[in-house]
Amino acid sequence: MQSRFFTLMVVLPVAGFSIFFFVLPFLFVGRISFYKSAMNLPYLPELTLENYVRFLLDPFYLNVLFTTLKLGVMVTILSQVAGYLPAYLIGREENPKKRNLYLMLVIIPMWTNMLVRLYGWVVILGKKGLVNNTLMYVGFLAEPMKLIYNFPAVVVVQCFAVSLPYVILTLSSVIQGIDRRLFEVSIGLHGSRLRTFIEIVLPLSLPGIVASSTIAFVWAIEAYAVPSFLGSPSQRTMSIEAYFQMIDSQNWPFACVISVIIFVITATATLLVQKAALVTHR
Amino acid sequence: MKEKQYDLCGTHHWAVKLVCYLVFCFLLTPICIVIITSINPQPYLSFSLKEFSLTWYMQFFEDFRWRNSLWLSFYIALLTVCIAVPLGTMAAMATVRLRFFGKGSFEFLVLAPFLLPGLVLGIGLLIFMNFLEIRGSILSLILGHSILTLPVAYLSVRAVLIGVSTSIEEAAIGLGAGRIRTFFEITIPLARPGILTACFFVFILSFNEFILSLFLTTHRTITLPIRIWSSLQYEISPIVSATSTVLIIVSMVTLTVASLLSSIERLSRREMVEETKNR
Numbered sequence: 001m002q003s004r005f006f007t008l009m010v011v012l013p014v015a016g017f018s019i020f021f022f023v024l025p026f027l028f029v030g031r032i033s034f035y036k037s038a039m040n041l042p043y044l045p046e047l048t049l050e051n052y053v054r055f056l057l058d059p060f061y062l063n064v065l066f067t068t069l070k071l072g073v074m075v076t077i078l079s080q081v082a083g084y085l086p087a088y089l090i091g092r093e094e095n096p097k098k099r100n101l102y103l104m105l106v107i108i109p110m111w112t113n114m115l116v117r118l119y120g121w122v123v124i125l126g127k128k129g130l131v132n133n134t135l136m137y138v139g140f141l142a143e144p145m146k147l148i149y150n151f152p153a154v155v156v157v158q159c160f161a162v163s164l165p166y167v168i169l170t171l172s173s174v175i176q177g178i179d180r181r182l183f184e185v186s187i188g189l190h191g192s193r194l195r196t197f198i199e200i201v202l203p204l205s206l207p208g209i210v211a212s213s214t215i216a217f218v219w220a221i222e223a224y225a226v227p228s229f230l231g232s233p234s235q236r237t238m239s240i241e242a243y244f245q246m247i248d249s250q251n252w253p254f255a256c257v258i259s260v261i262i263f264v265i266t267a268t269a270t271l272l273v274q275k276a277a278l279v280t281h282r
Numbered sequence: 283m284k285e286k287q288y289d290l291c292g293t294h295h296w297a298v299k300l301v302c303y304l305v306f307c308f309l310l311t312p313i314c315i316v317i318i319t320s321i322n323p324q325p326y327l328s329f330s331l332k333e334f335s336l337t338w339y340m341q342f343f344e345d346f347r348w349r350n351s352l353w354l355s356f357y358i359a360l361l362t363v364c365i366a367v368p369l370g371t372m373a374a375m376a377t378v379r380l381r382f383f384g385k386g387s388f389e390f391l392v393l394a395p396f397l398l399p400g401l402v403l404g405i406g407l408l409i410f411m412n413f414l415e416i417r418g419s420i421l422s423l424i425l426g427h428s429i430l431t432l433p434v435a436y437l438s439v440r441a442v443l444i445g446v447s448t449s450i451e452e453a454a455i456g457l458g459a460g461r462i463r464t465f466f467e468i469t470i471p472l473a474r475p476g477i478l479t480a481c482f483f484v485f486i487l488s489f490n491e492f493i494l495s496l497f498l499t500t501h502r503t504i505t506l507p508i509r510i511w512s513s514l515q516y517e518i519s520p521i522v523s524a525t526s527t528v529l530i531i532v533s534m535v536t537l538t539v540a541s542l543l544s545s546i547e548r549l550s551r552r553e554m555v556e557e558t559k560n561r
Contacts, residue, residue, distance in 0.1 A: 006461040007380050011388065014373040014432075018391045021429040025406025032409060042412075086302045092291040102306075109309045111533045113490040115510050116526040120312025122514075123319055130315060160308050168305075183290045193292040222399040224493055229514065239401050243496070246405055256409075259402040266399050 026263075033256035042252040051257045061241070065261070068221055068237040071154060075220035076213045078159040083167040083212070088201070090168065091175030103169075110165040117161040118225055125153060149232050158226045163216035170215070174208030175201070207277065214273050218266050238262050313530060320523035338524035348509065348525060355506040358423050359488040365428040366484045370435025371477055375469065378443045396433035403430070404497035411498065418500035426498050427488040434487060435480040442476025443469075475543070482540035486533055 036044040037051060055061045086106075093099040109117060124130045125147040132144035147153060178201060186196040224239040231237070236244075238258055246255035292298060323335035342348050373392045377385060395403060407429075411422040450472070454464045470477070492507040499508050506525065513522050 003461045006465070007376070007382050009462075010372045010380070011376045011382060014369045014376070015388060015391060017369055018394075018429065018432070021407070021410070021425055022391070022395055022403070025403065025410040028409045028413065029402060029406040082305055082308075085298055086305045088291070089293050089298065089302045092293050105306050105310060107537070108534070109313060111486060111490075111537050112313055113492070113507060113510075113526070113529045113533070115492055115507055115514070116316055116529055117312050119510070119514060119522060119526055120314075120316045123315050124312060161312065164305070164309060180290070187290065193289075197292065218399065222401040224401065224496070225511070242401060242405060246408065246497070252409065255405055259399075259405045262399055263402045270397070 029256045029259050029263075032252055033260045035253045037251050037253050042250055051253045054254065055257050055261070064236050064238060064241050067151075067235050068239075068262075069265075071151075071158070071223070071227065071237060072217045072220040074155045075158045075163060076217045078155060079163045079167045079216045080209060080213060082159065083164050083171060084209075087168045087171030087208075088175055090172035091178070103172075106165050106168050109161070110169075114162060114225060118157065118229060121157045121161055122148065122229070125157075148230050151231065151235055154227050154231045157230055158220055158223055159216075162223065162226065163219055167212040167216055170212040171205065171208045174205050174211075178204050206280075210273055210277055214270060217269060221265060222262055316523055316526045317530065319520055320527040322520070322523075338520045339528075342521050342524040342528070345521070347504075348506075348521065351504050351506045351509040352528075354420070354503065355489050358420065358427060358505065359485045361424045362427040362431060362488040363481050363484045365424065366431045366435045367439075367477060367480045369428070370432055370437075370480055370484075371439045371470070371473070373432070373436045374439035374443050374473075374476075375465070378440055379448070379469075392436050393433045395430050400430070400493050404494050407494070408497045418498070418503065420503055423495060423498050423503060423505070426494050427491055430491065430494055431484040431487045434483050438480035438483055439473055439476040442479075443473045446472045478543050479540055482536050482543075486536045489532065490529070 032043055033051065034047050034049065035051075036046045036048045038044045086102075090099055090102045090106075093102065122129070126132070127144045127146075129147075131147060132141065135141040136144065182200055182204075183196060186200050187193065190196060190199075222239055223237065224243060227235075227237040228240050228243075231240075238261070242255050242258040242262070245251045245258065249255075289295070320338055321334050321336065323337055370392075373388075376382070377389050377392075382388075403426075407422070407426045408417065411417040411419075411426075416422050446469070451464050451468055454468050455461065459467070490507060491505075492511065495505050495508050496511070499505060504512075506529070510522055510525055510529075513519065513525075
């Protein structure tokens with residue numbers, strides 16, 4: 001039933017396209033990261049480690065890296081804290097119509113443009129925005145609070161606008177897979193729903209927590225729009241710096257160095273998580 | 283007498299429900315706010331519910347720059363569908379139906395753009411397109427969007443293709459049709475729900491794409507999300523609200539049509555199966 005010609009005809013175009021437009025660009029980035037920066041040209045094709053040295057020894061850039069990692073960790077934690085209970089509600093909902101309704105509430109933000117969600121949050125948190133206007137109208141505030149252009153704003157908006165829908169979706173499908181009879185047995189044995197939650201649900205949903213946390217972390221590390229618009233100008237993330245170096249400074253080798261470092265962090269995190277998952281499943 | 287069912291999982295507890303509804307509010311309020319500001323004639327980025335007006339929509343559609351961006355994004359999304367969906371279908375066919383050397387690596391290759399950072403891909407594609415001397419062209423945008431949405435197209439078609447039984451294909455081949463003919467006349471129509479879903483998802487992902495476009499666009503090719511971004515940075519005008527609402531509507535319509543089509547297809551296939559059973 002299988003013809004070699006047909007197999008080749010189906011596999012080669014896709015593999016070729018992927019290698020050409022995905023693998024090759026990555027290789028270019030890696031190669032140019034070892035090139036020399038130049039004044040009037042994007043780069044000079046001489047091999048050197050000067051850009052890596054420049055990044056790793058300069059406290060300014062190390063601070064950028066640290067800010068990015070801090071953002072990643074906090075967004076991941078906040079996403080889990082905010083997303084677990086909604087995922088639990090959706091996952092344990094018996095009525096499929098109600099469950100679909102809840103899922104719609106989560107899917108709708110996922111399919112709207114991220115910039116639209118970002119803009120909405122700016123209108124809510126801005127100086128003349130919803131929060132400030134309401135508080136001043138009620139008389140609670142004399143002048144508007146500065147709620148944006150700082151780090152907490154970036155964490156909150158990156159979590160709610162970008163990663164939370166996906167986290168809830170992943171967690172809810174994992175929680176949905178927990179057999180109902182386990183709940184019945186556990187309540188019979190312990191008599192407490194809280195204890196059931198801690199001893200049965202949390203451990204069983206751990207793969208979901210791990211998977212959704214990985215994506216939340218990776219997306220936060222490489223985030224550009226939210227940190228760039230809502231962050232304070234002194235706290236730049238890796239993506240902002242990479243864009244600046246690439247487009248504004250036209251310093252391609254340095255931008256590639258930043259990209260390589262982000263890629264290494266992302267790949268390491270993903271691999272570590274996979275290895276840890278394999279170990280704990282034994 | 284209907285007994286009140288025991289709340290086994292604790293999900294009926296008021297505290298649980300409160301937290302959940304709060305989170306749902308946080309998820310949806312920004313979108314509602316955007317829609318509200320778009321029909322509010324106040325000229326600054328504020329929120330007040332006093333009058334209704336559609337002036338921002340009229341300004342949006344009358345401004346040739348916004349119209350051009352809208353059309354450009356639409357055009358790029360359409361062409362991205364034409365590249366990503368056929369490739370995704372072929373990839374799904376390969377992994378679901380065929381056996382070949384290096385299948386695992388092939389699947390990883392197809393899914394990789396989904397798993398690895400978009401920023402690195404953006405910089406890499408910029409360098410690569412420069413190398414190919416098509417930097418800043420519409421073609422580079424289309425190719426970039428295609429590689430980014432290929433995993434989604436692949437997953438959509440694969441999900442449906444897995445459920446399609448091979449017996450019809452085997453019957454066709456047994457009757458003498460070539461492998462290629464079977465593919466086009468039997469496999470593809472059977473996988474149509476997945477292919478249609480892939481089309482819609484790829485379209486909406488390309489239409490909304492921002493970070494990749496940020497690296498690949500120039501002043502000559504400004505897609506709608508990029509224009510929204512520069513508008514947010516420099517000339518904040520509630521036209522952005524109108525544009526954003528248009529984007530929201532496009533996403534909603536696409537999502538609704540996609541889910542309706544896939545359930546209609548599933549329903550009509552069930553009816554076809556019922557008919558053949560009854561005959």
